[in-house]
Amino acid sequence: MKLSAEVNIGIGLPTTVPGATGDLLLEWARRADDGPFSSVAVLDRVAYDSYEPFAMLAAAAAATSRVRLATMIAIGPLRSTALLAKQAASVHGLSGGRLTLGLAVGARLDDFDVAGVEHKGRGKRLGEQLAYIRGNVDGDLVGPSRDGIEILVGGLSGPAYSRMARYADGYAHNGGPPRAFANAAARAIAAWSDLGRPGRPKLWGQGYFAFGDPDRGDAYLRDYYAFTGPFAEKIAAGQLTSARAVKDYVRGYEEAGCDELVLFPCVPGIDELERLQEALS
Amino acid sequence: MNVAIVGGGPAGLYLAILLSKLDRGVDVRVLERNEPDATFGFGVVFSEETLGALRDADPETHLEITDTFARWDRIDIRFQGREVSSRGHSFSAIARRRLLEILQERCRELGVTLEFGVEVEELPDADLVVGADGANSLVRRFGNFGTKVRPEGSKYVWFGTDHVFDAFTFAFREIEHGLFNAHAYPYDERMSTFIVECPEPVWRAAGLDRLDEQESLAFCEQLFANELRGRELYSNRSLWLDFPKITNTTWHSGNVVILGDAAHTAHFSIGSGTKLAIEDSISLAAALARRRWDLEAAFVDYELEREPYVERTQDAASESAAYFGRIASYSHLEPIQFAFNLITRSGRITHATLGVRDPQFTRALDGWLGGRPISPPPAFSPYELRGARFEKRFELVESSVAVSPEGRASPEEAVRPEGKLLLRLTHAGRRGATQPRSRGVDLPLADGWPVVAPTKRPYAPFGAIPGEPDEVAVLDAFVAAARAAAAEVLEIDMAHGYLLGSYLSPLTNDEDDRLRFPLRVLEAVRGAWEGPLAVRLSVTDWHPRGNTVDDGIAIARALADHGCDLIHVEAGQTIHDDRPQYRRGFLTALSDRVRNEARVPTLVGGYLTTLDEANTIVAAGRADLVLLDLPETQIERPLQPVTTVLLGEVRA
Numbered sequence: 001m002k003l004s005a006e007v008n009i010g011i012g013l014p015t016t017v018p019g020a021t022g023d024l025l026l027e028w029a030r031r032a033d034d035g036p037f038s039s040v041a042v043l044d045r046v047a048y049d050s051y052e053p054f055a056m057l058a059a060a061a062a063a064t065s066r067v068r069l070a071t072m073i074a075i076g077p078l079r080s081t082a083l084l085a086k087q088a089a090s091v092h093g094l095s096g097g098r099l100t101l102g103l104a105v106g107a108r109l110d111d112f113d114v115a116g117v118e119h120k121g122r123g124k125r126l127g128e129q130l131a132y133i134r135g136n137v138d139g140d141l142v143g144p145s146r147d148g149i150e151i152l153v154g155g156l157s158g159p160a161y162s163r164m165a166r167y168a169d170g171y172a173h174n175g176g177p178p179r180a181f182a183n184a185a186a187r188a189i190a191a192w193s194d195l196g197r198p199g200r201p202k203l204w205g206q207g208y209f210a211f212g213d214p215d216r217g218d219a220y221l222r223d224y225y226a227f228t229g230p231f232a233e234k235i236a237a238g239q240l241t242s243a244r245a246v247k248d249y250v251r252g253y254e255e256a257g258c259d260e261l262v263l264f265p266c267v268p269g270i271d272e273l274e275r276l277q278e279a280l281s
Numbered sequence: 282m283n284v285a286i287v288g289g290g291p292a293g294l295y296l297a298i299l300l301s302k303l304d305r306g307v308d309v310r311v312l313e314r315n316e317p318d319a320t321f322g323f324g325v326v327f328s329e330e331t332l333g334a335l336r337d338a339d340p341e342t343h344l345e346i347t348d349t350f351a352r353w354d355r356i357d358i359r360f361q362g363r364e365v366s367s368r369g370h371s372f373s374a375i376a377r378r379r380l381l382e383i384l385q386e387r388c389r390e391l392g393v394t395l396e397f398g399v400e401v402e403e404l405p406d407a408d409l410v411v412g413a414d415g416a417n418s419l420v421r422r423f424g425n426f427g428t429k430v431r432p433e434g435s436k437y438v439w440f441g442t443d444h445v446f447d448a449f450t451f452a453f454r455e456i457e458h459g460l461f462n463a464h465a466y467p468y469d470e471r472m473s474t475f476i477v478e479c480p481e482p483v484w485r486a487a488g489l490d491r492l493d494e495q496e497s498l499a500f501c502e503q504l505f506a507n508e509l510r511g512r513e514l515y516s517n518r519s520l521w522l523d524f525p526k527i528t529n530t531t532w533h534s535g536n537v538v539i540l541g542d543a544a545h546t547a548h549f550s551i552g553s554g555t556k557l558a559i560e561d562s563i564s565l566a567a568a569l570a571r572r573r574w575d576l577e578a579a580f581v582d583y584e585l586e587r588e589p590y591v592e593r594t595q596d597a598a599s600e601s602a603a604y605f606g607r608i609a610s611y612s613h614l615e616p617i618q619f620a621f622n623l624i625t626r627s628g629r630i631t632h633a634t635l636g637v638r639d640p641q642f643t644r645a646l647d648g649w650l651g652g653r654p655i656s657p658p659p660a661f662s663p664y665e666l667r668g669a670r671f672e673k674r675f676e677l678v679e680s681s682v683a684v685s686p687e688g689r690a691s692p693e694e695a696v697r698p699e700g701k702l703l704l705r706l707t708h709a710g711r712r713g714a715t716q717p718r719s720r721g722v723d724l725p726l727a728d729g730w731p732v733v734a735p736t737k738r739p740y741a742p743f744g745a746i747p748g749e750p751d752e753v754a755v756l757d758a759f760v761a762a763a764r765a766a767a768a769e770v771l772e773i774d775m776a777h778g779y780l781l782g783s784y785l786s787p788l789t790n791d792e793d794d795r796l797r798f799p800l801r802v803l804e805a806v807r808g809a810w811e812g813p814l815a816v817r818l819s820v821t822d823w824h825p826r827g828n829t830v831d832d833g834i835a836i837a838r839a840l841a842d843h844g845c846d847l848i849h850v851e852a853g854q855t856i857h858d859d860r861p862q863y864r865r866g867f868l869t870a871l872s873d874r875v876r877n878e879a880r881v882p883t884l885v886g887g888y889l890t891t892l893d894e895a896n897t898i899v900a901a902g903r904a905d906l907v908l909l910d911l912p913e914t915q916i917e918r919p920l921q922p923v924t925t926v927l928l929g930e931v932r933a
Contacts, residue, residue, distance in 0.1 A: 131721075134724060135725065189888065190863040198719055230427075
């Protein structure tokens with residue numbers, strides 16, 4: 001089956017959706033690999049009922065052979081630099097070089113609190129982590145090889161764009177209407193050009209969908225994004241609940257120059273994946 | 282369902298009308314603190330777009346409103362004793378008082394309860410409470426809106442006059458204390474709004490802080506006697522004010538929703554306040570209808586629909602406010618360029634869009650730039666710089682060369698000068714000895730060479746500790762490279778934290794006289810190179826402890842005094858963890874300030890991707906030369922990678 005869109009479509013694994021079992025997650029990865037999707041992606045949260053992103057991608061590496069495995073994004077500064085590099089390199093090696101490592105500073109204090117990591121200085125630490133992972137500054141001490149890991153950086157601040165352009169291969173946007181993506185993409189390209197990088201950054205976008213039970217999806221998003229205060233309800237309102245909405249969203253992102261659009265489920269159940277596949281065909 | 286609308290201004294009344302029409306069973310009350318005939322301000326402006334929305338939302342009032350409208354399509358700009366006019370700008374205005382009368386009447390007809398002289402001390406008892414009570418909203422106290430208020434722009438005062446202007450008029454008057462400007466437009470057949478504005482220091486120097494209402498009215502009347510044709514100004518509690526820019530992180534809280542100025546203000550100089558407020562009412566009423574009075578769902582719809590538009594308008598308004606704050610720096614421009622700069626100040630009108638509205642104006646502008654009555658667009662106008670003639674404004678092709686092997690950024694970089702139009706002489710300083718940029722930037726080489734800088738701190742994580750520069754050797758290398766260079770324009774790199782740039786910033790140089798060595802290099806290169814000489818400069822460090830734009834302008838002035846012909850405007854990268862502000866054309870505003878405040882020619886890039894941007898920048902005098910980033914086209918997308926190579930042929 002071929003997707004109608006020119007932008008690559010990836011699918012999120014429901015690692016943060018309440019009720020998703022280990023069996024479902026692996027089946028989801030397998031079905032995504034069989035289907036038309038070009039990547040499977042995970043979110044990252046510590047203080048929440050959710051699966052650890054690199055553990056999930058390691059399992060997905062074994063269950064798949066084709067799709068890229070992406071963190072969209074992982075909160076870099078929660079982890080020590082060398083361990084983050086090692087986790088990423090391990091998934092990369094186990095998957096035969098299919099890792100796309102999206103990193104950002106994270107937005108929630110509670111994740112830092114429970115991880116026992118200081119929230120302050122997270123931007124600086126992320127910069128160091130990127131320089132370490134991309135720059136091979138350890139002289140191959142911390143293997144396996146990190147060569148060929150595709151790195152994305154997310155975030156909407158000036159320093160985030162600058163870190164992206166300095167160290168990464170592309171930009172990971174945090175979702176929202178296509179015009180929000182287009183705006184961020186212009187900033188990402190401007191930063192890329194300002195840092196003198198040749199070519200153009202890869203542009204990854206994301207969105208949320210729930211076909212079967214939009215109310216449940218709505219409740220999940222409001223809960224997951226409760227830390228954003230008033231924005232949670234706007235994020236929930238942006239949930240894609242019909243084939244038509246998915247198609248419009250994909251078209252909007254395509255027009256905005258998106259290279260890879262990852263759609264994340266809000267309701268567990270393999271039928272959600274099937275319905276997304278239908279909507280895209 | 283009962284609704285309490287606090288604030289009987291245009292937005293509150295209009296919402297009351299729409300909600301009563303929406304559902305006859307709804308009980309709508311409007312609570313207004315003033316009496317029915319009290320009003321502040323004189324006229325309000327609408328655009329064509331808003332008129333269309335008014336027609337669709339309530340045809341009855343649309344008819345009455347447009348009957349009493351003053352309409353015009355011209356902007357007159359009076360500057361240095363000359364008047365420049367531009368047509369094709371459809372405006373309409375109405376007396377605020379008349380507008381309120383029409384809306385009040387319609388409210389009564391629809392059974393809306395209007396209560397005047399009511400101060401809202403506590404949250405009104407209603408299913409839905411609307412805060413339409415303006416910039417100083419009391420309703421905002423009843424919820425958690427995340428309100429921020431910051432003053433923006435200059436001092437201003439709002440008058441009326443019985444001189445009826447026949448165009449939107451911007452008038453400028455210079456006195457010994459500085460430059461004043463007026464914004465004037467007619468709003469009915471007898472009266473015009475007349476706003477006087479000046480930067481705070483000018484206001485203080487002119488002693489306006491010590492004058493009372495009548496005295497300051499007399500001052501303004503005399504200052505603008507020519508524009509007023511001897512007519513009077515009228516005061517309506519007309520006091521000098523600071524404009525408050527108001528933003529809220531959310532526009533609803535529980536059953537309370539805010540709109541208009543209570544939710545967001547936009548500087549008066551783009552005349553969008555009432556328009557935004559009424560459009561808010563229309564959007565909110567439509568959302569309530571669509572969501573069948575599910576308040577929370579309707580509030581989210583309303584915010585999602587209005588936010589992007591309001592944000593764009595507020596951004597444009599802030600640009601406009603800042604423009605009028607620095608107006609004096611444009612007094613050297615030719616009237617037609619001054620006028621175009623003014624018209625395009627907020628970024629909403631460009632050379633191309635003005636060309637559609639007023640082809641005669643752009644033809645005159647292009648003719649002035651091109652030196653012939655019929656000239657190509659501004660980006661294709663010729664330009665001369667120290668004997669070098671450019672056939673168009675985006676002709677420069679950048680190429681850079683390290684002045685010495687240790688001054689290279691990475692091993693691939695060329696050392697020999699090659700013939701290119703603009704040849705940049707660089708010394709990477711502590712940004713040297715790094716891996717190729719295709720992989721990343723500032724990633725140190727495993728086996729790099731020693732780097733130098735006036736600071737002991739590495740540039741980026743895992744970078745080498747810089748040694749002390751051998752200034753004599755560096756100076757000699759720049760001079761030798763300059764002598765060997767074959768180029769139309771030679772450029773010295775003092776930007777982005779490279780060696781000479783790191784001398785200029787307090788973030789990386791503790792020396793008192795930070796210009797000492799960069800100026801020595803400039804003078805020495807000037808002595809070795811006869812052609813046009815540019816300096817690439819980070820005009821701001823984008824860091825609280827670094828160089829500000831004002832510092833950058835002072836540096837640009839010093840560079841010009843020491844033989845620099847052209848400032849190539851850049852920003853940031855002085856240190857790796859700065860706080861850049863990236864967007865399309867992110868360097869344009871900086872170039873505008875350098876060119877017009879330091880009065881030195883500029884070259885600017887900053888992710889400019891269209892000829893329209895180049896035309897607008899050049900014609901408005903924001904830069905003399907531009908660098909375009911040519912984006913890949915949609916059609917060629919799968920085949921062609923993006924390039925930053927510039928149009929134009931290299932001339933021998």
